[in-house]
Amino acid sequence: MARLANCIAMMDEGIDRVSRIIPQMPSGEARLCRLMLMLGDHIEEELEFKLKPHKLNHSEFLTLMILYSRPDGSSTPGELCEYTSQGATNMTRIANALVKRGLITRGVSEEDRRRVLIRIAPAGRRFVQKMLPPMFPRVATMFAGFSDADKRHLDRLLRKLAGNLGQLGESRLP
Amino acid sequence: MARLANCIAMMDEGIDRVSRIIPQMPSGEARLCRLMLMLGDHIEEELEFKLKPHKLNHSEFLTLMILYSRPDGSSTPGELCEYTSQGATNMTRIANALVKRGLITRGVSEEDRRRVLIRIAPAGRRFVQKMLPPMFPRVATMFAGFSDADKRHLDRLLRKLAGNLGQLGESRLP
DNA sequence: GACTCATATTTCACCAGTGAAGTAAAAACT
DNA sequence: AGTTTTTACTTCACTGGTGAAATATGAGTC
Known part of the structure; x- marks a missing residue:
């Protein structure tokens, strides 16, 4: 039983409950945000696993x-x-x-x-x-089952998100 | 001029050049992987910015x-x-x-x-x-310009990725 | 040409996170 | 019942990363 799947299920329930208490929360966005964070961490872990021997x-x-x-x-x-x-x-x-x-x-x-x-x-x-x-198989496996269209869409959506984050980031520093 | 956009452009060129030297690299997947990592870090930064005052x-x-x-x-x-x-x-x-x-x-x-x-x-x-x-506006802004379909697709693709990562993660620990 | 001011990097002191060993209670074995 | 194993957490020593001050060079100004 996948730990990650478990974590995600728990996050989904948690966000549901919180958004019942605080309904103005943008729960869909919060969910995507948490997913991005979890997966980012997980990918980093996955890569570090291949780096540790070196x-x-x-x-x-x-x-x-x-x-x-x-x-x-x-x-x-x-x-x-x-x-x-x-x-x-x-x-x-x-x-x-x-x-x-x-x-x-x-x-x-x-x-x-x-x-x-x-x-x-x-x-x-x-x-x-x-x-x-030796890292290639792991990277490829992450996207196993992704059609070319899936990969294109994901790429597009991530770059769109990057655009928004870029603006947010600028607005707070200079 | 967005620092993030700059980083991404640089990453794209870098991956292109590396994949010319090492053609068996899964460059599309590597690109998605790097994007996920960058955006994850960036989102974390964005949130920490709102947490620091507390x-x-x-x-x-x-x-x-x-x-x-x-x-x-x-x-x-x-x-x-x-x-x-x-x-x-x-x-x-x-x-x-x-x-x-x-x-x-x-x-x-x-x-x-x-x-x-x-x-x-x-x-x-x-x-x-x-x-x-007070964190809600920032979270919402991250996904500004995302249609409902965009959000659904991103959610679906991230969960699919999560499924693969879950399997990878299990395969190396138990 | 001396005098700020800005830029590039390093040093220092500290916070955040980890692995290995320690402690203490419960469960399993005999 | 008594020993071993397992589970749950804490402590300790260390690595990775950060902010503030130090250093050193270059650029702009009077």
Whole structure:
């Protein structure tokens, strides 16, 4: 019996009961919101399970993947912070960890000596090429039974949600 | 200019480039996976923003909401762990924090003296009723522009994904 | 050209969450 | 009845992540 299914059933009942007490609650939206949160956590768990044997955590993996995906294999801490949604503090730690393992190199920029240049090392590329393929089956299985139309729809709806979240996020910071 | 939109654009390009190097990657699925993770994080941030003024974090809020949504307003640490996907260790801390604020009470069960009974306090109920409604607009705005059909489809697709994740999760633990 | 001001990163001190070991009560076995 | 096993929770030591201040360079101004 699936723990996750159980959790969801419980959430559904909970929201029903709360919305009976507080009827102005947007219960459909709240439900979707909770679903997104639960599934996000669960997917992260699923991936971390495949990362643990390599002693990488999610943010280190993501940082390494961004570098790997770059045409020139390099970036700066600031940029990596933006794309990983990590704080600068944590990026320092991540870079330290990856440098220590020889997966990336770190040096100062010549044009702007405040900047630090981070570059994926050959060992880093080899590492990614070795550890990535075993993750594919798990990722594929998550969407088992999804038709192409299902995947397109989900993609569309998630990007629409992203648009709204982008606006919300801007409205509270600048 | 939306940071989130920027992140997504960057992710799209990154996945394209990686899948050119490693063509057996399920790139559509990987994209959906990354989208789910990004949006999950972003929604969590959005909610925490509304929780911070009350000095609650997400897991404390969720714990309190579960208790609030229960017909009898009570549960046990073990059950709360299951439904919040928190470890027992952290639930001890959460309960300590909520007890200290007078939002819940904690006592030993009479039938089974190993168990601890956690119950929402009247102050806890009042607290929820006061702090919940201001969150509604943000939740509703996330799904602005979603037709009823959109919401139904998203709900269906997320639950389908949940089903797959549930199976994956079981396959690796028991 | 000295003097703010802004930008990029690091250091420090702290909060949140986890795994492993500890404690205590109940259930199962013999 | 007495021992072992299991269950429920807590404590402790640690990792991951954050906000505020420190450092160091570059940019703009008078």
